[in-house]
Every structure is written in structure tokens, then in C-alpha cells.
Amino acid sequence: xxxxxxxxxxxxxxxxxxxxMNCTSSSIFNxxxxxxxxxxEGPVLLIALYKAGELTSNGRLTAQFGITRKDSFLNISASIxxxxxxxxxxxxxxxxxxxxxxxxxxxxxxxxxx
Amino acid sequence: AAGVIQSPRHLIKEKRxxxxxxxxxxxxxxxxxxxxxxxxxxxxxxISFYEKxxxxxxxxxxxxxxxxxxxxxxxxxMSSLELGDSALYFCASSLTGIAEAFFGQGxxxxxx
Numbered sequence: 001x002x003x004x005x006x007x008x009x010x011x012x013x014x015x016x017x018x019x020x021m022n023c024t025s026s027s028i029f030n031x032x033x034x035x036x037x038x039x040x041e042g043p044v045l046l047i048a049l050y051k052a053g054e055l056t057s058n059g060r061l062t063a064q065f066g067i068t069r070k071d072s073f074l075n076i077s078a079s080i081x082x083x084x085x086x087x088x089x090x091x092x093x094x095x096x097x098x099x100x101x102x103x104x105x106x107x108x109x110x111x112x113x114x
Numbered sequence: 115a116a117g118v119i120q121s122p123r124h125l126i127k128e129k130r131x132x133x134x135x136x137x138x139x140x141x142x143x144x145x146x147x148x149x150x151x152x153x154x155x156x157x158x159x160x161i162s163f164y165e166k167x168x169x170x171x172x173x174x175x176x177x178x179x180x181x182x183x184x185x186x187x188x189x190x191x192m193s194s195l196e197l198g199d200s201a202l203y204f205c206a207s208s209l210t211g212i213a214e215a216f217f218g219q220g221x222x223x224x225x226x
Contacts, residue, residue, distance in 0.1 A: 012171045012218040029210035031213040033213065033214065033215065040202070041219055041220070041221075042118075042204050042218050042219045042220045043157070044202070045205055045214055045217075047213070048213045048214045049213075050213055050225070064180060088156060088157075090215075092154075092213070098208065099157045100162075100169075100170060101147060101170045101172060102147070102159065102206075102215055103159070104157050104158075105156060106156050107156050
């Protein structure tokens, strides 16, 4: 099946620092979504990307849909303690339906030190 | 705004018992997805429904079945439970043509 490689696996940063994480795949995707998950809770949608090259912001978060359609990145600027959590990328493979399944990356565990 | 509602939030069952998990999608959403997430793992796709028909199938054991009803809510039925079925089970919903999929808070199933 489709594999999404997400990196880094974990990050330990100081409050105020910027963070960058990315996902890559050998398959072409037509949708990229970024989620944040707190322990024991459901993933919360942060940003949705629809087309290659798209750059979208949501407050301090910025995500881009790679030109090759095989990758995406998420940046968090000026991190704060409440940014702590697990960040997942997820995508729908190209050629599928708009209601096709989402494949998830392995997640990036973010720890922010005050 | 209304979100995806899952029930129950927590469930404890013994081996070989059955369990039924329920999912109520966001109003007007026509697609429901079920995911299983083990400790420290990413969500694994189980099955999805579009307009009450199964639309995709992932790594769902034969012991599990699911359906989407006329009011668009969905149920995941799990039989002959095994210890390895202990996990968080998430339901998500989306609207055709819109990329976003929204997740519920999940059901934590513990099999003892």
C-alpha cells in the first residue's frame, strides 16, 4: 500500500523556536492534510491542501503541497507550550475518489520546553 | 459547530466477547471512515462508507463488520475479541468533493 514517510520522528525545542516537519511518498497524492493529536484524543485538522504548489497558513502554522505532489511540509513559527502533541500528515492518493481513504504518516512528536 | 460523535468513549470487554462502536458524522457529511490506532502508532484505515455503501476497505479483520445507516450514522461491530484488538478506534466524516476529514474523539477499547 501507499507509504508516507514523516520526519522527524520527534523534536525537542525551546519555546519561541520555529519547527518544520515533512512527509514524503513514492506515490502521487491529490490531497494533503495535517493533523494534531493530543494523547487519548482524536486528530484535529490543522490545514488542508488541495493542489500542487499550494501554500496555506493557519495562524502560526504554514503548510505546503509539494510541486511533485509527493511531499508536503508543515512549519510552526514561534512555538508555544500548547503546541506540544503529535503531528500527523495524511493524504489521499491521486486517481482515487474525493472520498477516498486517508493514509497517515508515522507522526512527529513535538515537545516544547518553556 | 457540530462535530463527529462517537460512543461509547471507553469500553472494556473480555476475550471472545463482541463490541459495537457507534459513530454519528457531522450533519450533511456523506462519508464515514473507521480507523484503529494502537499505542504509539499512526491511525490505520479499516473501512469507509459513502452514501451508505462500502467505498473502501483496509486492514479490517474478518471478525469485524461495519455499516452505514439511512441517517448516515455508522456502526463497527467486532466479534470474537482478542487482546490485540485493544486500541483507540476513530471515526471520521467528510463531505464529497471537500478534502477535509474530521475525526471524533474516539472509543478506547480494552480487551481483557
